[in-house]
Amino acid sequence: MTIPPGAADPAPALELRDIRKSFGSVVALRSGTIEVDAGSIHALVGENGAGKSTLVKIVAGLYRRDAGVFRLEGAEVDFTSTADSKAAGIAVIYQEPTLFPDLSVTENVFMGRQPVGRFGRIDRKAMRAEVDGLFQRLGVRIDPDRPADGLSIADQQVIEIAKAISLDAKVLIMDEPTAALSGVEVDRLFQIARSLRDEGRAIVFISHRFDEVFDLCDTVTVMRDGAYISTSRIADTNVDEIVRQMVGRDVTELFPKQETTIGDPLLEVEGLTSAGIFHDITLTVRSGEIVGLAGLVGAGRSEVARAIFGVDHYQSGTVRLNGKPVPAKSPTAAMRLGLALVPEDRRKQGLVLDSSVSRNTTLAIREQLAKFGIITSGFENRAARVWASRLEVKTNALSTVAGTLSGGNQQKVVLGKWLATEPTVLIIDEPTRGIDVGTKAEVHRLLSELAGQGMGILMISSELPEVLGMADRVLVMREGRITAEIDRADATSENVMFAATHAEEQHS
Amino acid sequence: MSTATTTPTSNVTKRLGAIGKAREFGILLALVIVIIAATAANPNFLFSADGWRDLLLTPSILVLVAVGQAIVLITRNVDLSVGSVLGLTAYLTGRLFIDFPGIPIIAVFVIAVAFGGVLGLINGALVAFAKVPAMVITLGTLYAYRGINVLWTGSDRINASDLPKSFLALGTEQFLTIPILTIIALVVLIIAGWYMKNTRGGREFYAIGSDPAAAELYGLRVTRRLLTAFLLSGALAGLGGVLYAARYGTINSQAGSGWELDAVGAAVIGGVAIVGGVGSVWGAAIGAVLLLTINRALPILGIPDFWQRAVVGVLIIGAIVLDRVLAVRQKRKLIEARDDS
Numbered sequence: 065m066t067i068p069p070g071a072a073d074p075a076p077a078l079e080l081r082d083i084r085k086s087f088g089s090v091v092a093l094r095s096g097t098i099e100v101d102a103g104s105i106h107a108l109v110g111e112n113g114a115g116k117s118t119l120v121k122i123v124a125g126l127y128r129r130d131a132g133v134f135r136l137e138g139a140e141v142d143f144t145s146t147a148d149s150k151a152a153g154i155a156v157i158y159q160e161p162t163l164f165p166d167l168s169v170t171e172n173v174f175m176g177r178q179p180v181g182r183f184g185r186i187d188r189k190a191m192r193a194e195v196d197g198l199f200q201r202l203g204v205r206i207d208p209d210r211p212a213d214g215l216s217i218a219d220q221q222v223i224e225i226a227k228a229i230s231l232d233a234k235v236l237i238m239d240e241p242t243a244a245l246s247g248v249e250v251d252r253l254f255q256i257a258r259s260l261r262d263e264g265r266a267i268v269f270i271s272h273r274f275d276e277v278f279d280l281c282d283t284v285t286v287m288r289d290g291a292y293i294s295t296s297r298i299a300d301t302n303v304d305e306i307v308r309q310m311v312g313r314d315v316t317e318l319f320p321k322q323e324t325t326i327g328d329p330l331l332e333v334e335g336l337t338s339a340g341i342f343h344d345i346t347l348t349v350r351s352g353e354i355v356g357l358a359g360l361v362g363a364g365r366s367e368v369a370r371a372i373f374g375v376d377h378y379q380s381g382t383v384r385l386n387g388k389p390v391p392a393k394s395p396t397a398a399m400r401l402g403l404a405l406v407p408e409d410r411r412k413q414g415l416v417l418d419s420s421v422s423r424n425t426t427l428a429i430r431e432q433l434a435k436f437g438i439i440t441s442g443f444e445n446r447a448a449r450v451w452a453s454r455l456e457v458k459t460n461a462l463s464t465v466a467g468t469l470s471g472g473n474q475q476k477v478v479l480g481k482w483l484a485t486e487p488t489v490l491i492i493d494e495p496t497r498g499i500d501v502g503t504k505a506e507v508h509r510l511l512s513e514l515a516g517q518g519m520g521i522l523m524i525s526s527e528l529p530e531v532l533g534m535a536d537r538v539l540v541m542r543e544g545r546i547t548a549e550i551d552r553a554d555a556t557s558e559n560v561m562f563a564a565t566h567a568e569e570q571h572s
Numbered sequence: 573m574s575t576a577t578t579t580p581t582s583n584v585t586k587r588l589g590a591i592g593k594a595r596e597f598g599i600l601l602a603l604v605i606v607i608i609a610a611t612a613a614n615p616n617f618l619f620s621a622d623g624w625r626d627l628l629l630t631p632s633i634l635v636l637v638a639v640g641q642a643i644v645l646i647t648r649n650v651d652l653s654v655g656s657v658l659g660l661t662a663y664l665t666g667r668l669f670i671d672f673p674g675i676p677i678i679a680v681f682v683i684a685v686a687f688g689g690v691l692g693l694i695n696g697a698l699v700a701f702a703k704v705p706a707m708v709i710t711l712g713t714l715y716a717y718r719g720i721n722v723l724w725t726g727s728d729r730i731n732a733s734d735l736p737k738s739f740l741a742l743g744t745e746q747f748l749t750i751p752i753l754t755i756i757a758l759v760v761l762i763i764a765g766w767y768m769k770n771t772r773g774g775r776e777f778y779a780i781g782s783d784p785a786a787a788e789l790y791g792l793r794v795t796r797r798l799l800t801a802f803l804l805s806g807a808l809a810g811l812g813g814v815l816y817a818a819r820y821g822t823i824n825s826q827a828g829s830g831w832e833l834d835a836v837g838a839a840v841i842g843g844v845a846i847v848g849g850v851g852s853v854w855g856a857a858i859g860a861v862l863l864l865t866i867n868r869a870l871p872i873l874g875i876p877d878f879w880q881r882a883v884v885g886v887l888i889i890g891a892i893v894l895d896r897v898l899a900v901r902q903k904r905k906l907i908e909a910r911d912d913s
Contacts, residue, residue, distance in 0.1 A: 126789075147791030162786035164779045166849035175779050176772070176792045184771045214906030 075138030077102040077266035078123070078154075078235045083132035085118050090471065092118040096132065097292035098268070098285050100235065105257060105267045107277040107298075110287035111310055111528060116270055118290075120239055124156040125149030136235070155228030159240040159362070161220035165213035170195045172212050173227050198226040202256055218249040225256060236260060237268040240362075242276055254280050272360050273565050274303045286310055304558070311528055311557035321534055322512045327351030330520040331403070331489045333372060336381030341367050342544040345381070349489055349520040354511060356535025357524040359564045364544040365524045366408050369491045372522075373405040374398045385489060399428065404487035406478050408494045408524070410471075414478035417467035421459055422448035424466045425480045451480035455510065472503025479510070489520040496530060508534060528557050540564050595843040595898065596855045599891075603862045610869035617872055625751060629744075631864040632753040633658075633812045633819065635857045637831060638838040639764050640692075640808030642856035645839050646768070647801045648781040648848025649699060649706035654809040654835050656717035657691045658828035661813025663721060666730030666823050669739065677739050684814040685807050691717060692806015696799040714832065718825075725825035732821030743819035753815055757857075760808065764853045777801060781848025837884065838863050841891045850895075863887070 076099045083096035093115040100106040110116050121127045122134070125143035134141055136152055143149045149156075163172045170191055171178075178186045179194075195208045204222050212220065221241055228236050238257070242250050257280060261267055271277055277284060278298060286293040286309040293309050331349040336342065342364040349355045357365050370376040372383050374395045383390040385401045395405075407413035415424050422441070425448040426433055433443045448462050455476040459469060466477055475495070482490065495511065496504040511534060515521055525531045531538055538555045540548040540563035548563035607627070610617040617623050637654050644651045661684045668680050691713070698709045732740060745752050768774035776797050780787045787794050812831075817823055842859025844851030863884060870880045 124789075125791075145791060146789055147793070150791045158789075162783065162789050164782035164786055164849070166782040167775070167778060171775060171779075176776065176790055178772055178775065180772065184773075186770050186772065186775065211902075211906065214903055 075135070076100055077137055078268070079133070079135040079138075080119065080123070081133040081135075083119065083122060083134065084130045085122060085127060086130060091290060093122075094290040095292055096122070096287070096290070099295070100266045100268055100283075102234070102266045103261055103264045104282045105261050105269055105280055107281035107284040108268055108270045108287065109272070109274075109277060109284060109306060109310060110293075111526070114287040114310070115290035116287055117239065119287075120156060120237055120268075120270070123149065123154060123235075123237060125154075150231065153232065153234035154237070155224075155231055155233035155235070156237045157221060157224040157228065157239065157241055161217065161224045163212040163215075163220055163223060166211060168209050168211055169206055169215075169223055170208040172223055173198070173230060177231075194230060195226065198230060201229075202226060203252065218245050218253075221245075221253070222256075225260075229260070233265065235266045235268070237270075239270045240272065241269075242271060242273060250276065274306065275565075277306075278303070288312065307558055307561055311561070321354075321508075322516050324352040324516050324536075326353045326536065327518065330386060331372075331522065332382075332384040333368075334382050334384075336368065336371060336378055336383065338367065338371060338376065338378040340544075342371075342541075345546060347522075347539055347546065349522050351488075351518045351520055352515050353536045354515050354521045354523055354534050356531040356538045357522060357541060358526075358528070358531045358538055358560050359541035361526055363541040363564065365541050366493050368541070369405060369493050369522070369524055372398075373403060373491060375405075399485060399487075402486070402488035404428075404482035404485055404490050406475075406482055406490065406492040406495065408497070410474050410478050411467075414481075415466045415474060417465070419466060420463045421452065421457065421466055421469070421477055422462035424477050425451050425462075425484065428481050429484045447484065448480070451484055452477075455480050455483075456506065470499075470503075472499035472507075475499055475503070475507060479507070483514075487519070489522065490514065491522045491524075493524045494526065495523060496525075496527070528560060531555075531560065532557065595895075596852065596858060598894075599842055599855065599858050599862060603858060603865060606862065606866055606869050610865075610872045613874070614872050617869070621749075624749065625746065626868070627865065628754040629751040629819075630868065631861040632751065632757040633815050634831070634834055634838060634860040634864060635757040636760055636808050636812045636815070637835045638842070638856040638860040639761055639853045640805035641832075641835040642839040642842070642844045642851060642853045643764070643768065643777060644706070644801050644805045645836070645844045645846060646781045646848055646851060647777050647798060648784060649798065649801065650710060650836065650846075651692070651695060651706065651802060651805045651809075652710040652832045652836075653691070653695055653713040653717055654805060654812075655828045655831035655833075656714050656721065657688050657806055657809035658813045658816060658831055659823075659826065660691070660717050660721045660724075661688045661810040662816045662823045662827045663725055663730065663813075663825070665814045665817040666734060669736060670730070670734050677736070677742075680739075681811070681814055685810045688810015688813060689803050689807035692802045692804070692809070693799060695806065696802030699802065700795045700798040718829065721827075722825045729822060729824040730817070735817065735821060739818055740821055743815065743821070753819060756811075756815065760811070761853060761857050764804075768853055773797065773800065778849055781845075781850075783849070834860070834863060837888050841887055843891070843895065845895060846892070859891075 078100040080096055080098050083093055085093040096115055096119040098106070098108060098119065108116050118127065122129050125146045125148050128144065141152060164175065167175070173195055174191050179190045181187045192208060199206060199208065202222060202225065206219050206222065212223065241253060245253065257267055257269070269281055281298055283295060283297055284301065284306065285295045286306060288310060327350055329348045329350050333345060333347045336345040345368050347355065359365050367376060371378045374390065374393050374397065377393055385403055388401060390401055390403065391397045411417060416427065422444045426444045429447065430439055433439050433447060445462050452462060457473050457476045457480065459473060466474060469477065495507050511521055511523065523534060532555050536552050538550045538560055539546050540550070540560055542564055550559060607618060611619065618627065637658060641651055641654060664687055665680055665684050668675055668683060695710050695713055698704060699706045742752050747755060768777065776792050779792060780794055780797055784794070813828070816827060838860035839851070839856040840846060840859070841862060842851065842855030842857065844856050866883060866887070867880060870883060
């Protein structure tokens with residue numbers, strides 16, 4: 065670790081201690097702690113949902129902490145906006161960079177703090193010259209005059225980095241910057257990151273790829289379930305230890321999966337390909353089987369689900385249900401054939417938030433309910449009551465607006481909506497994201513029951529314990545490809561995590 | 573990261589720049605064609621003192637309002653209240669001259685523009701703080717401001733005889749054959765165009781319209797900019813109101829009604845994207861001139877009254893379709909450029 069000259073003060077560049085943050089009843093962060101020194105690259109690792117993003121958003125000024133200590137170079141700070149954080153010398157590079165698509169690359173770098181001359185006139189020449197200098201220093205060739213629209217993620221990240229440098233940011237946080245980059249691009253990014261470190265900046269690097277963490281970083285902090293677990297020097301630790309700290313949970317107790325008899329194939333997907341999103345996806349879901357689809361966020365799992373259900377287009381491949389082909393791009397046809405998709409984002413994709421519980425529950429079967437094209441609330445309520453009681457939706461009345469329910473109850477309503485269509489195969493994307501532990505167990509019991517009745521379930525989940533506990537078979541995706549297929553008996557946190565992060569070794 | 577071998581300023585940028593300019597050039601070309609056609613049918617359309625004067629004078633006030641509208645549209649908002657603001661300030665102008673005889677003309681200008689600005693600021697505050705879509709807010713204030721106007725005016729009207737001669741002269745007088753109104757519009761246009769292109773404030777309007785969420789992440793002062801945009805739109809509608817009074821002399825409670833649609837139409841025809849982030853006040857100004865010139869040219873070309881409104885509709889839809897096609901083409905080119913490099 066190089067300490068910048070003249071820095072007698074040993075206070076870390078960025079220090080967060082026991083940071084707490086909750087949204088309503090959901091605790092996103094219980095005790096976030098990280099200490100980053102100037103002139104070092106510090107990895108922050110953890111499973112999806114471990115609280116890393118919340119921590120980053122607090123540093124970025126997007127969220128305010130409920131409790132805990134937040135210091136920059138030893139001085140306590142409290143940001144109320146992103147402008148505060150920026151002014152304090154913090155730059156955050158998000159996984160999906162946020163640029164202004166209609167404006168030029170140069171304008172994007174300088175927006176809000178362009179060099180100005182007389183009458184507040186922006187000095188375009190100075191701006192252009194500085195961008196040229198920045199890009200030269202970063203060793204990239206992006207046309208500074210083109211609009212940001214249409215740039216690759218890698219180029220967009222470079223622009224974000226250029227922005228951070230021109231701001232002279234002391235702390236640079238990169239949230240999974242390599243998720244969408246190719247090998248060459250990653251090398252370039254690392255080169256840049258190292259040179260920034262050598263200039264004495266503090267860098268926080270969030271990544272799921274351990275090879276990268278070990279290649280690039282000096283220190284690593286592990287988080288799990290919204291809490292700090294450990295900090296170690298990279299030289300003193302290894303991948304196995306970090307993975308153990310990340311997952312370290314007793315998996316078996318939580319998920320009382322029933323034994324089922326697995327029957328004939330129901331859903332058969334062959335060679336499904338959508339350019340740039342997923343490639344050659346082949347999978348089968350049998351009667352009574354829960355197939356877990358694991359992988360990191362962005363691996364293309366939800367996209368596969370959407371393509372199977374006919375929401376998104378795909379270039380080649382076939383989907384068959386009960387032996388019958390499922391046409392592309394027609395969710396209606398998929399529904400008729402007996403397919404159901406419980407989407408990832410229940411607030412945006414699963415529910416009509418302003419409508420009642422009973423209307424939401426009966427949304428997918430409204431055509432069957434209608435008499436002469438008219439649906440009365442009586443029909444709706446009768447049908448909704450069945451599902452509400454079966455799924456134990458906790459609400460005072462079926463007329464309650466869906467948006468006011470808790471996450472768990474919302475999820476039950478979405479499930480009820482799709483179960484009402486009596487599907488033979490249920491695709492469920494992140495079944496328990498953001499819902500409390502009790503309801504989680506209920507959802508798991510329900511899924512297990514449904515499989516017991518002969519339904520085929522394709523369950524996408526970013527929570528390893530859920531995948532390991534529920535799935536009869538685990539498929540792991542990485543960067544748009546299925547990289548491993550592991551039976552329930554053989555599946556462990558380590559081998560699933562490994563397949564999700566290291567592609568090459570698992571290709572067969 | 574690009575491993576480009578081309579020079580930083582590639583051909584693509586030049587071609588793209590050409591498309592952007594082509595948008596305003598195209599609308600200018602359409603305007604020239606309309607003028608040529610109308611002049612061919614009746615040479616007096618251009619080659620007479622009155623023809624020349626009308627050509628410049630008719631669109632001048634709408635240009636002002638359209639410039640304000642364009643600024644708001646660029647921030648991904650809309651100001652539907654401009655017609656009502658214009659009407660209200662026009663009536664205020666008349667009242668000032670009647671109730672305060674001998675009031676200096678410049679004072680009336682200042683008061684009216686400030687009044688319009690306040691009305692715009694009310695819109696802006698409702699949009700920025702209440703977080704209600706501008707479409708809804710300004711539709712509400714469209715009726716509210718008009719309601720105040722009706723309440724205040726009643727069946728009363730202001731006549732040219734109530735206004736000082738020197739003020740009315742502003743509406744018709746020319747300087748080197750160019751109407752004063754046109755000169756005012758042109759000065760405002762040049763300042764607004766310069767501001768939008770060359771200052772932080774101007775560029776931030778584009779940024780906010782291009783991606784409001786990113787603007788927040790950048791730490792831009794979004795609230796302040798939105799207030800400014802609506803303030804400008806209101807102030808320009810206010811200026812339009814004074815000039816309306818000078819030009820027409822007669823003001824009743826319905827002055828300026830329907831102008832909001834002409835202003836939005838002018839901006840859209842001129843290439844300002846309804847979803848924000850794209851376009852220029854110059855385009856909107858040329859759009860305003862085209863819109864009103866076509867209206868005057870069609871009767872000369874012998875096109876029945878009935879079709880005249882339809883032509884405006886076709887123009888607006890055509891402009892939006894053209895923008896969409898250009899946007900798709902540009903996106904494809906940009907992606908190609910990325911893959912090439």
